[in-house]
Amino acid sequence: MYISFEDLVLFILICLAVVVGIFLIIALKHLIGLLKKLNRIVDTNKDDIDRTVQALPKTVSSIGDVADSLKDTSDKAGQVIGTIDGAVTTTVETVNDTSDNVYEIIKVAGLIAKFISDAFRKDDDDR
Numbered sequence: 001m002y003i004s005f006e007d008l009v010l011f012i013l014i015c016l017a018v019v020v021g022i023f024l025i026i027a028l029k030h031l032i033g034l035l036k037k038l039n040r041i042v043d044t045n046k047d048d049i050d051r052t053v054q055a056l057p058k059t060v061s062s063i064g065d066v067a068d069s070l071k072d073t074s075d076k077a078g079q080v081i082g083t084i085d086g087a088v089t090t091t092v093e094t095v096n097d098t099s100d101n102v103y104e105i106i107k108v109a110g111l112i113a114k115f116i117s118d119a120f121r122k123d124d125d126d127r
Contacts (some may be wrong), residue, residue: 042049
């Protein structure tokens with residue numbers, strides 16, 4: 001009696017199939033246990049899950065409203081900044097013009113004071 005190569009390959013394939021089957025059975029057992037735990041968790045928190053799912057549309061709507069409000073607020077802030085920028089520019093120009101005018105007045109007053117001072121010196125020199 002001898003063992004042919006085909007019989008040996010067939011025996012090895014059957015052994016591998018049995019091992020793979022055992023691993024599959026163990027994996028399915030663990031998967032079923034995991035699904036049972038998950039089912040218990042969902043059953044325990046069913047009310048909370050239902051409340052959350054019911055509140056979800058309102059929450060999404062509120063988020064949309066907040067986003068719109070934020071956009072409007074940022075637009076208004078941009079307009080205010082533009083207005084402030086314009087007002088500051090106008091104020092700086094006015095101050096600049098005013099300081100130029102004050103400078104000219106002081107310059108003219110200095111020239112008048114010099115003229116008067118020179119006039120009195122000439123009177124003192126003539127005596």
